[in-house]
Amino acid sequence: MTPSSPIRVMSPEEIAVNAGARVAPVKVPEPGLFAERALRLRQLADGHAMRDYLLFVAELAQRQHELLKQPRALKLPDEVLINGAMVGGLPPVEAQGHPRDAVWREELRALLTAMSAAAIPEAAKALVARLAQADEVWLEQQAGALLAGGGPGLDPAAAPLIAAALQVHWTRLVTGLQERYERSDQGENVAPFGMIDDPTVCPCCGSRPVASITRVAAEQSGQRFLACSLCGAQWHYVRIKCTHCQGTKGISFQTLVDDEGRKSEAVAAECCETCGHYLKQVHMEKDLQVEPLADDLATLTLDLLVGELGLVRQGFNPMLILGEAEASHDDAPPGRAGTGAAPPGGR
Incomplete structure (x- = not known):
């Protein structure tokens, strides 16, 4: 009997990589996305230096949740376009390439009406009233700048409200496509979403991530x-x-x-010395309530500290745009460093 070969034990990272092939690579947004975000923001606001603003965004997220529950007619791309996107390795409702339906402005008007009746600071109410009077050309220009990940001409104060409407609209597009596929007889329709050629952007709409999340649920445990x-x-x-x-x-x-030397383990910035960029990670194993956009927003101090190291933010959070980063790389995306208007809920 020959001696058995030595057994090689995989590292935790190798286990995670191999497990990744067995889990669904794309998770479409859940119906409670905005409600969970609102709840987390209210939780994070307690005793926070940005309390007023976190509560403002929480109110906005709650209104997004209520708006998403209301039906709205959408023109979804047909199967030929979806199939073409899959063959080309592209997202089917790409934020900058997909024709922007004017219905997103209806979402904005509905949000503004809801926010005008909300208990928000007077400065925010004034902004809501100003946006309600804005012309369509300006709104479309702002939407284009936001969907491009920020850029010249973007109004930092108005961005959260406009972005909120765009988020609702694109969430409807993605969930609508998924529902159409699930309703199809015997799965004859082309599956709408899968991994694309560029794994660093959303396979549904092509947007940058706001952060990453390490999950703990069942087969997704340890998956990023x-x-x-x-x-x-x-x-x-x-x-x-x-x-x-x-x-x-x-x-x-x-x-x-x-102040007592304890690390905040629920949120970390993954930094790359090679290209000089970073993205935040939120860890469910450290705090089951983490929510990527909310926890990213509540850890602005971490952005400032990492920025002092000369690193450029890879993630994009449309709820807080303070200006364009002074990038050290020609291809660096707009970040949150620099000077800009104060957010409508205060800082």
Whole structure:
């Protein structure tokens, strides 16, 4: 009897990578996406330096949830376009390429009406009233700048409200396509979503992630998903891998430390020395209530600290745009560093 070969034990990361092939690579947004975000923001606001603004965004998220429950007619892309996107390795409702239906402005008007009756600061009420009078050309220009991930001409104060309407609209598009596929007889329709050629952007709408989340549920335990800043979809992405250059060398993590020297383990910034970019990670194993956009928004201090190291933010959070980053790389995306208007709910 010959001696058995030595058994090689896989590292936790290798286990996660291999498990990733067995879980659904794309998670379409859940119906309670905005309600969970609102709940988390209210939780994070307690005693926070940005309390007023977090509560403002929480109110906005709650109104998004209520609006999403109301039916609205949408023109969905046909199967030929979906099939073409799949063959080309592209997202089927790409934020900058998909024709923007004017119905998104109906979502905005409904949100503005709801927010005008909400208990929000006077400065926010004034902004809501100003946006209600804005012309369509300006609104479309603002929408285009936001869908491009920020850029020249974007009004930082108005951005959260406009982005909220766009988020509802694109969430409807993604969930509508998924529902159409699930209703089809014997699955004859083309499956709408799958991994695309560029794993660093949303496979549904092509937007940048706001952050990544490490999940704990069943077969997804230990799996890392990137969370879309626009439609709310999540897609699998290997851990300890840069979400900008896709490299695995020179990866480190930065966290906030309180006055007593304790690290904030629920949120960390994954930093890449190779390309000089970073993206935040939120960990459900440390806090089951984490929500990517909410926890990203509540850890602005971490952005400022990592920015002092010369790193450029890879994620995009349309709920807080303070200006364009002074990027050290020609292809660096707009970030949150720099000077800009104060958010409508206060800072």
